[in-house]
Amino acid sequence: MAGRVGIVAASTTKFEAAKPYEHLMDLVVEVTDKVVEAAGINLKDDVEAVVSCSQDFWDGRTISSMPIPDAVCSHLKDESKVAGDGAYAVLYGAMHILSGDNKLILVVSHCEESITDGNMIENWSIDHIYHRWLGLDYTMGAAMQARRYMDKYKVTPEQFAKVVVKNKGNARKNKLAQEAMDLTIDQVLKSKMLADPITALQKKPVSDGACAMILASEEVARKLTPNPVWITGIGNFYEHHNLGDRDLAECDALIKSAKRAYKMAGINNPVKDLDLVELSEYYAPQELLWTEGLGLCGRGEGGKLIDSGKTQLKGEIPVNPSGGLLSGAPVTVAGMARVAEAVWQLQGKAGEHQVQGAKRAVAHGCDGLAGQMHCVLVLEKGGK
Amino acid sequence: MANRVAIVGIGQTTHSGRRPYVNDGELIYDAVTNALEDAGLTINDMEAVMAGNMDFFEGHHLNDAMLNLYSGAAGRPGFKMNTGGTVGTMTAIQGWYHVASGLYDIVLVIGWEKHDEGPATPAISTITDPAVDRHFLVGAIGGLATVSVAYMQRSGCKLEHAAMVRANASQAAHRNPMAHMREIYTVEDVMSARMVMYPLNLLMCCPTSLGATAMVLASESKAKEICKKPVWMKDHVTVHVEYGGAQFGIGEKRWTSHMEAGAKLFKRNHITKPMVETQVFEMYDPFAFAIPMWLEDFLVCEANEGWKHVEKGDLKLEGPYPVSPSGGVLCTNSIGDSAILRVAEAALQIRGDAGEHQVTRDVKQALASGFGGSYWSDLLLLSKTTD
């Protein structure tokens, strides 16, 4: 790579179950203003290009970036839209910088899940020849995945519940989190059954919010902040869509994404070389499987990993110190919000859920049925 | 610094109004197969695959992931852009960024739309905000009719000029076996077509087509190794604008995304005489007034001169400055595919591989444009050589 890409600043709204007073663009304006102030730049004069990220189906609007120029002052500027998880928008923004085309860009994502029926939207992403008509949505996909995972690797519902206890517990220390709760394993398992073994507390809550960050070339990043966060590793892959072509207890796309990102970043032993991981667990069982894909433990050992306590906030390799998706983040924004949390950790700005001395982090985004596509970014603290 | 990026393989499907014996995945697969064959490569050589399309038109969310078996993206890197009519050029540009960033050496970019599977006009109507404008836009045609009226008002262009544009396009499309509407129309035929939305009659609006286009892009070192006729993606400019109304220039000097794009691209590439220093322009022309109006707006010709070039026959396939010699979007419009097809067709012209619709000039540099959204533009410069 020619020169490094630095994240200068990041911002999110508070994530909430519903934001009835805010138009989608009000959320975009909020995070744009916050991040521009945090980066100490002028939106109109300094930002050269904008990469936005939103989904037409979730917004109920074809070309959901139609009103974005109004919100981010990009009249007569280069602006484009990624239709996928926010981590991909960060990745695309990084490509802008690495290509030498731009030195300073704004990346922003938004979604108000509460304006529509998520199960329906999810169903419309499933192939229309066979599986859509079964009425599948992502909860059912996750349930199948959890069932397969349990059968193949003997992980248990209690281990899934531990993820919820940990993440919603961590959220108590995160003032931007939507759902912070003090739970027991029993409470998690006894919450309403959605699709066996996924109970209500094991599913990411419906959420509204937005996220933005400022990316810059190495030279500009250093001028703007003493604490830039470098993107040192990038990897993203798709799984097959057709369920028959996948083993839901495996996550090859994630393994490949992590491998590629780690190779670029020089990570050989993830548990030792990384200080924290922010991953996208739409459902509690996914966190265990994703920790395997990210190489934090061996295959099939995700359950043992959560049992060991290593992924707790004060553990050897904290996973989702922010509370993760289980504490609330909208789809599409989710992966970018993980990057934002990792950035704050590396800049020492994570407040009460700060992982002390954090120098290297992984941020992970994914989307699709049972995590059909994954994006892994390795981030490294710049400055002292 | 950026790696140079070349187009080393081009493939497209035939375009038509209906193709009921093929599903959307198979359509993509057709284009991909053609592009790989043209490049002399296999899907295993592709390091990343990206496919652009508009979700609502066929009613599929995340359809890049849904169709990744056919596109070849399954098991590979990739993600989706969707910006409306410009999605095709955005996907080509996305491919450019993948290679220019140094992260990948060979990638596959695809644009597709299967319009016979969903209603385009109602879907396009949803580009508006549901609270205030959604009831007052009737698809893309509404917006384009308004700017046509404004153009005639300010420039002196008449309905007959638009009819000439469409008649010329039909001649070009007739020589392009992959185009959708290939019937030859005279100016009289066009003038007597049924009115859809004044001043645009049925023939002056683009059709609803379906099709797919794929291109293989490679870094300079790879391109020189594997391709005899690489077409260089020399430069690209994307310009987005304020929502609603900026294209009318009310109370201010009219300055559209096209003007900004043309100004930036020509300045950066030291082009002072676009009609001399580029030899062909595959313009995204979704309605007949687009060619004269946007030839001016892209700053390729002087203001109010666009329709005069049409009248003189300058922009025909055999003319001194051919615009959309493939028949353009006026004869073939599959939205997710239309803009990337402009890049592909411009590249074919540079390679001398456009068959019967090859222009007579020797093409060293070509322009390709994308249009969509709230009057947004993409403008690309393609070149035969790297300098």
Next chain:
Amino acid sequence: MKQKVQEELIYINKTMKIPYKWRTGEVWGEFFRELKENGVIYANQCPTCGRQFCLPKSVCTRDHTVCTDRSKWIPVGPKGTVVTYFMAEQSFLLPTTGEMLKIPFAVGIILLDGATVILQHQLEETDESKIKTFMRVEAVIKPKAERKGNIFDIVHFKTITE
């Protein structure tokens, strides 16, 4: 792939209906409230460039200045000028209702007196020969009892002679 006889093909037919509850936000909320309660069309102003937006904007695109200062809102119209227009003579499916558009349907891009940025709305006139750019129009607003606080509180714009 060879063309097969169409009657033998299997199609999957589905009409999509997705429920949405879109937010209007503070600025349009205020615009609709004024329209509903007082029958007045308001524009708001960017403090930096001075442009008057009708339909109002919460942030100016060019300057990124916030335009929510209520004291800077001004009533505009109800008269205005048609900058340009379209007239639909072919019916299409409407995504908002699922019904076919009633034609002829004319929409004007209208600059209300006092505003600098346009709004789109239906024109009462449906005879294309009688619609001209730069013609004067006036908003027809529903009687108070019928107003609901949405864009249809303005019925349409009627042609006036001035």
